Amino acid sequence: MKQNATLVLLAALLAMLPSCHDQDYYQVNPNAPSTATPALLLTGICVNVFNIWPVDPAYAARHLTYYERPNSNVNYGWTTSSFGPYATLRQVENMNELAVANGDKNYQGLAKLFRAVLFSELTLTFGEIPYSQAMKAEEGIDEPAYDTQEDIFVGLLNELEEANALLDVANGSIGGDIIYGGDASQWKKAVNAFRLRLLIYLSKKEDNSKLNIKQQFQQILDNPDKYPLMEGNDDNAQLTYNTSATDNYYPTFNNLSLSSLVSLEKGMVKLLKDRQDPRLFDYGDPIQGMPANDFNSYEGVDAGLVVSDQQNAAVNASKINRRYVNDEVNEPMVLIGYSEQEFLIAEGIARGWASGPGTAAGHYNTGIRASMLQRGLGGPAIDGYLNKPLVKFDPNIYLEQIITQKYLSLFMASGWVPFFEQRRTGFPSFSIGPATLNNGQIPKRWLYPQDEYDNNRGNLQDALQRQFGGDDDVNGVMWILE
């Protein structure tokens, strides 16, 4: 009997044996690392920032139109947008922390550049946003206050100044850099080009004493050694696609809607045809059954029409060039490029913010030339184009010309820049029509995300009160546009 009881107890002990690990063993997740390096974070940040979906801004900016079903970017019926860029800012903050810890100044400089890129995108979308108190969850700030757009731009321009100072080839090559292959000097150029963009965005505030826009602009142009700028398309801040994995393909590759239910927008086609602009052949396909590279073979669809009428019109219109759906690599996605930089300088000089080097006309022509080269068009074609009546630089209509050329150069590039620039300058005019919602107006901003109403209501209401009399309205005019 006793023996049996012993056996049973022994069996019980055996059954308990599989407790083979101590508690600490389970506190390590085998599926994800608990440490990182700035380089590993930088790669992810670059993918987030550069690999954008270029189609929605192309609808809003009337480069393209879409008629599979009503779309808020086509019919201007949009409401809220998202605070998504803050998620990328989280990676930027973390990269910066790691870089500070190991004293790597290049990554710190890049962190400042990306902060400027992402915070400016947010504020241009909504108006006021949390900036000075943002990104501080770990310090316990769960409801950050909103900053005025003026304070945000002062801060961002200052951060770009610091970024320029931190980035230096002497600090070594930058690991994880999928944009410039680790070359800090090229990043430095991108920082300064981007700073010119923000300064030009602030053109309605040129006399603001906190910002000192003109002085900053002149200072950059005057000191190429301290503030190097891009010198050609090779300096473009852009992401090149590859075929190593399907998520490395150009984002619209094999997009079925883009392939069958999207056409070039009528307004853009008209601008290109009026100028006999050969970039049209690069952007679109000829109407079905018509010869390529003949301006008569291209037409656009009016985005202001209701969907069914757009569909009817699409039979005799140009779809987007097949390479956008058939070519995995297609073209790089540009964040900011040499041609935009040249248009920015041209505008600055034309506005009298700077006296050179170079002339407005010169930079304008360089901008066009860079865009043509980017689209694979050679020298002779460009020279002829530059002398066309609508193209040839005319100081009396410099703004319309510069912005129109920037608009035509940024097809499927640089995200919302063409839309924001139209919002700032009114060029070119965008089609509205019977299908346009929002009482036939082009919205000037997006509503704050629902989450902010849920999680940061008090600060949001203060911001709305300061800006739009308390109303969150897509037609509200934000400070930078006043």
Add this chain to the structure above:
Amino acid sequence: MKRTNFLLSFLFLFLASNFALAQTRTVTGRVTTDEAGTAALGATIMVKNTDFGTVTDPDGNYTVEVAGTAPVLVFSFVGFVTQEVPIGVSNIVNVMLVEDAKVLGEVVVTALGIKKEKAKLGYATQEVQGENLQKATEANVASNLAGRVAGLTIYTKTNLYENPEIQLRGRNTLVVIDGIPTQTDFWNISPNDIESVSVLKGTAAAALYGSLGINGAIMVTTKRGKKGSDGMEVSFNTSNQWQAGFLKIPEVQTEYGMGWNGQYAFKDGKGGGLFDDYGYVYGPKLNQPDPTTASGFVELPQWNSPRDPVTGELVPLPWISRSSSNLDKFLRNQFITTNNLSIAGKSERSDYRLSLSHMYQKGQVPNTQLNSTTATLSGGLKLTKRMKAEASISYNRQYSPNYPSAGYGADNYFYNIVLWMGPEVDINDMQEYWQPGKEGTQQKTYNYTWYNNPWYLANEYLKSWTSNVIVGQANVTYDFTKDLKFMVRSGITTNNTFTDRKTPYSFIYYSNGASPFGNYWLRRDETFQIISDALLTYNKSLLGGDLELTVSGGASHRFNGLGRVTSNTVGLNIPGHYNLRNSIAPAQTTNELYEKEVKSVYGYADLSYKRMVYVGITGRNDWTSALQKPYNSFFYPSATLGLVFSEMFKMPDFISYLKLRGAWADVSTDPDPYNTLRTYAIGQRWDGDLSLGLPGSLIAPDIRPNQTISQEYGTELKLLKSRIGLDFTYFTYDDQNFIVQAPVSQATGYDSRLVNGGIVNRKGVEVVLSVTPVKTSNFRWDISANYSHAYSYRKEYYGGDTLLGGVKIGERIDVYRGWAWQRSPDGKIVVDANGHPMWIDHPINLGHLDPDWVWGVNNSFTWKNFSFSFLFDGRVGGVMYNGVEAKLYEGGTHPNTANHYRDESYAGEATWLIDGVVVTDGAAEWDIQGNLVSDTRQFAPNTTKVKYIDYLFDTYVNGIDESVLDDRTFFKLREATITWQAPSGWLQKTPFKSLNFSIVGRNLMLFTKVPFMDPDGFTGQLLNEPTYRNIGVNLNCGF
């Protein structure tokens, strides 16, 4: 009845005579509980003053060996008076037991597999006998539980090999096989191996399982060897069902073909022709005469036009309707067969059961099927007088060489046939799915931009699934004394699953899902669970048996592991060679490992006084590896009380039994492994370079387990000699301090904080009513009805918020939030100046997802050797988005879209008038929650007509949820069976000991207002197989 008894007696005599032994004799008989001859299942028969004994089988029969002179048999059965019967010369002793003090002693299996008299329980349970699950079988036995248990809601699916959703009181629940928690989706359990299913509905009931039992448990008891009349029993069961039509199948219009705005010409299906890449069925009207063509009809180039050898152009074909039912033509009749052979036996010292089952289901979709083979061996051995061992092992293999996809997309046959294919296409013309000369590399289809050929999908796009599941367990019990018992038990579950997907060349899908060069994807999962328990139990009877006490203490250990490897190619070099090494770019592989270990000690005490008062308490402490010290250790108690008033007080005669019960439990659950550890997320690889990212959840350092405090109260009432029984339960649960992602402003850099917080209250009611309206000696009618509802309410948010995601404190959390039309106060849709309907700028709450209530009613009739039963069940209320209907409108295949308005729309005429209003003055404002906050609008009737197709797009293509939001109410005639049991007299001349034959029907009728979709298992845009009706036969024989 008398005749039957006589026959039975004769049978027993016949059988018993075969086995009469010299020294001992075999006594057989039948134990019944009433005059109708209801069998006493599980009654104990002991030979007085010996250790020999047995229990009755489901038919109430027993066989026992007796020795010596003047033996006496002691018959005992919970709830009945124990009888002692001296054995005379006869070897047949039939006994009718008498109810003991009006108590009906139903025995149920409770936590840890402990059988308890139902009267003793302080919580709700309900039992389903295995025989109810094995006649009209479904591929997954859980589907057979639908409608049978109050509070257990089964969302049954029609797609081959798709898991039914199982919810107990609105949550996923634990499945326990023979007392041991098991990870199962029920696919590995053969209905033929199930003795009974006992549903422990509440937290208190399953508290002994600790965190696993937080949402109750489904306790499956498998069959064991029973003492047959000759020590061995062979049983064979076969169930076969054939499809007999559909309960629900979507319909399409047959008057208009593919294209847009009445125009179409196929050239390359990629935009080369006229609207041949659009993918809509808004093309020219079909069957229009044209005297100039050879056919006499309008002719157009189409997807299958031959090419003119001279011009190289496609030859136009008659533009006529070729099929009204392409889906029906494509699908085959489903067939399911379940077969089982078992051998079981029992002797004084041992019992065994060996069972072999096979299930085969032929899918509706061509080239799909499912097989499931299960072999089970279980046995028990009395090692010594004090020690007993039991073990079982079950091996199951499920294998489907190809099963269909249910999602919305071009990999789904339904998508390619119903939503977007025009009726000018006859699907049978598509059977040759490769383009001539391009076999294996280029499919032939009707639109090369959007849609795959359904036959190509069925035969070339193959998704396979193989699971090998082993469930094994063993236990040893040792009786130190009559009162002190020790048990040790261990159970393992392993599941090795291999699944892969072969994508052929030229596969069409959205964006990166497309595979012009094919692909191969595979995944291997290995799950492992081992649970071991040791339990010491002490029973004591005090006060002359008035007070009974059971105290038990034990320890438990559980380990769970999941290892997973997933690989895929990036294109295939050689078409049709599905191997990772055939990848064009380097193949990609990921692996994952999840492990968790939980150690526990637990105990319980049950106390009963007479048959009046029952008190139970449990306590358990867990140490989990998934939380950090000191929060990894947590204790949870439960207490139950049962008061049998009918024992305490004199009741009127019509009340046979009245009990009130209550239960309280405080149970904690731990999170999934690694959930509270801060790690980086592996990001996208760029040109081969790895990236990392920091997840958006900031994890609090002091995460504690989820806590559920449950209360449940119920009553059991039996009236008129138990002819009417009512079991009522009310429960209320507070899910509090759950580990939640508490949202924070994204501007903080994080989306949320992982914290403990908030309270959700779940409450509901379950009612089980059983009535026996007629009970005579050879006819009996039983009704069993279930009712239940369960709603969840938000009581508190973490951080004191009052409103999140559209749900205020005090409101139900299962809101359907979506887009809705602007309406006037009298409910008319507001249209704009152009005649188009306008929607509110923010999503609003449009209804609740959970049903208002769930019910099931089973009727069963027994007349002589025939029995007939049918089960209705259904759900009432709840809303669902009918994505199929919206898509039928969008595609132009909806039957309602074939009308003259469409022709007028094609002609550019605006002829459709929305019955709405226009705003003539004033304005309305909605807040961000979609509530109307101010309204100064003045209205006038809408007079602006719009083009019909514009109206359809405005209404159904804009994603306005309200336009296709359906009431999800339905009910089904779920099952009907007629069974004939061969009278024993007939069987004497046959080798059979028992024989019964059934005609069965499953899913016979569906009643619902929801168009096109079966609301039972599907919502949204899921493209399910049409629901079919099954009719078949079941044969069960014992040898």
